[in-house]
Amino acid sequence: MDKVLGIDVGGTSIKVGLFTPDGELLEERKIPTPALVDDDAYAVVTSGITRVLAAHDAAPADVIACGLDIPGPVADDGTVGFLPNIQLDPEGLVGAITATFPRATVAFVNDANAAALGEVWGGAARGVQSFVLIALGTGVGGGVVTGGRLVAGAFGAGGEIGHITVERDEPLTCGCGRHGCLEQYASAKGVVRLYLEECERRGVTPVNVEHATDTLSVFKALANGDECAGIAVDKMCDYLALALSQISCVMDPELYLIGGGVAGAFATFAPRLRERFQELALPTCKDVRIEAAGLGNQAAMYGCAYEALRLRGEA
Amino acid sequence: MDKVLGIDVGGTSIKVGLFTPDGELLEERKIPTPALVDDDAYAVVTSGITRVLAAHDAAPADVIACGLDIPGPVADDGTVGFLPNIQLDPEGLVGAITATFPRATVAFVNDANAAALGEVWGGAARGVQSFVLIALGTGVGGGVVTGGRLVAGAFGAGGEIGHITVERDEPLTCGCGRHGCLEQYASAKGVVRLYLEECERRGVTPVNVEHATDTLSVFKALANGDECAGIAVDKMCDYLALALSQISCVMDPELYLIGGGVAGAFATFAPRLRERFQELALPTCKDVRIEAAGLGNQAAMYGCAYEALRLRGEA
Incomplete structure (x- = not known):
């Protein structure tokens, strides 16, 4: 069964939301992470997500879209700008995610922008x-x-x-x-x-x-x-x-x-x-x-998942 | 050959632009009009346009799209708001236009909005x-x-x-x-x-x-x-x-x-x-x-034509 991920990237932890493509939130889990700038840190993220998937009888290959919301500017073309508040290597993280979830369309979204999209998918702006x-x-x-x-x-x-x-x-x-x-x-x-x-x-x-x-x-x-x-x-x-x-x-x-x-x-x-x-x-x-x-503080998690799904052409 | 019309609706005259669907302006002509609120006035507009068409070996049935830019608000859904500066009955005018040019998709566009679209079609925003x-x-x-x-x-x-x-x-x-x-x-x-x-x-x-x-x-x-x-x-x-x-x-x-x-x-x-x-x-x-x-003062004429064409799904 296809699954969609929405990942809130914060300074000291990430928050993963596991969704159905219809926007039902199956589980939300916090994963403490070091700075997201090397392979060890990426592995903490991907293995944490893989465990969440397993708990829902899903495999990495079931993930069709993965959104990441980050506290910084992301341009119309998906380019990530300067991030003053977190340590993150966007390209490295995307590489690790696509290696683990080969079918997934990946999208970065600014956190407040993601919150707006979340309200479209499952909140007050449907x-x-x-x-x-x-x-x-x-x-x-x-x-x-x-x-x-x-x-x-x-x-x-x-x-x-x-x-x-x-x-x-x-x-x-x-x-x-x-x-x-x-x-x-x-x-x-x-x-x-x-x-x-x-x-x-x-x-x-x-x-x-x-x-x-x-x-x-x-x-x-x-x-x-x-x-x-x-x-x-x-x-x-x-x-x-x-x-x-x-x-x-x-x-x-x-x-x-x-x-x-x-x-x-x-x-x-x-x-x-x-x-x-x-x-x-x-x-x-x-x-x-x-x-x-x-949606309160879940909005951005919903929204980045939705944007990745939309980029794939399925939302 | 298909033709597209862009009509600048002003207080005492209209300005008609005859375009190819590729955005080439074939002719621009001013037609003095009374207040656009009755059949006589509509006939002045449609017969004026028909003469412009004839000068280019085109018939009313060749018009596939007709945009009208007006000095007042037009909402996302095409609804025309209050027009303080001109006398115009939007529904009546559309009725006359569709009766004369049966194939035409008709669109109203606010004049400044139309000017922006004009710059996309043939100006500095291509x-x-x-x-x-x-x-x-x-x-x-x-x-x-x-x-x-x-x-x-x-x-x-x-x-x-x-x-x-x-x-x-x-x-x-x-x-x-x-x-x-x-x-x-x-x-x-x-x-x-x-x-x-x-x-x-x-x-x-x-x-x-x-x-x-x-x-x-x-x-x-x-x-x-x-x-x-x-x-x-x-x-x-x-x-x-x-x-x-x-x-x-x-x-x-x-x-x-x-x-x-x-x-x-x-x-x-x-x-x-x-x-x-x-x-x-x-x-x-x-x-x-x-x-x-x-595009100077031709921009709105270009833009409303373009919007009508876009509504038709051909731009």
């Missing part, structure tokens, strides 16, 4: 032709789908929603070296920073924030009527709505999906986000749907 | 899979092509580049009711206004500007060393580069084409535009090409 996923996590990523196809971009920057400029006067520098990127306000780190800044401005003691990305405490404070938390979340929604209004002037999608860790509080901030979007967007497209993503 | 055309005219329009296909948008707002917000603090209101749209600075009207404003600020007498969209005089002044013209064109380039840098974060095209009347001065402002883009864009995609469009 049957949707054009939408944009915005993943509000440690950073802000995104994936753009139009005409049912991913827009990876000529330089792999398609869906880099987190780097839309929303505040030209921002004095702080973004990780990309520029100023006033959406990511500086709508990431988990951004929301926590906006909260602490507002508390400082007012001279009030903030609630206990566990770490730089602890948005849970900020949203809990908001639920308890903390005005500074209210201001922080309003600012986040304002900047996010502005970025969405810019995207609509470019691609005019039928749907926005909000994912990532911060989206755990989607029900709390969605009314404000939708209201601000209505105010800021071009009137023609102000009624676009803004919804929560459906 | 063979390019992903690019954005920005038409700097009386207003600022745009067309987005990705994976070789037009992105018309769920509400017909795909490529509404002119309404990307580039200056939230702008006190003047844009035609769309919002503030700080690119169109307010990079349209012909915008450039002339920026020039006159700078002259007033400095208390210097501007050169003679013939009308509100006379950028020719502004660029002539620039060539003669007029500092206010220099400031105006710098501002235009700054805002345009900012908008392009936002687009790159969404779909990361391989090429930007600058068209429209203002692009007559492309050679003058291109170096400044490219320099500002390099400074403002996400580093990954800062080396994207920024070039002049190739």
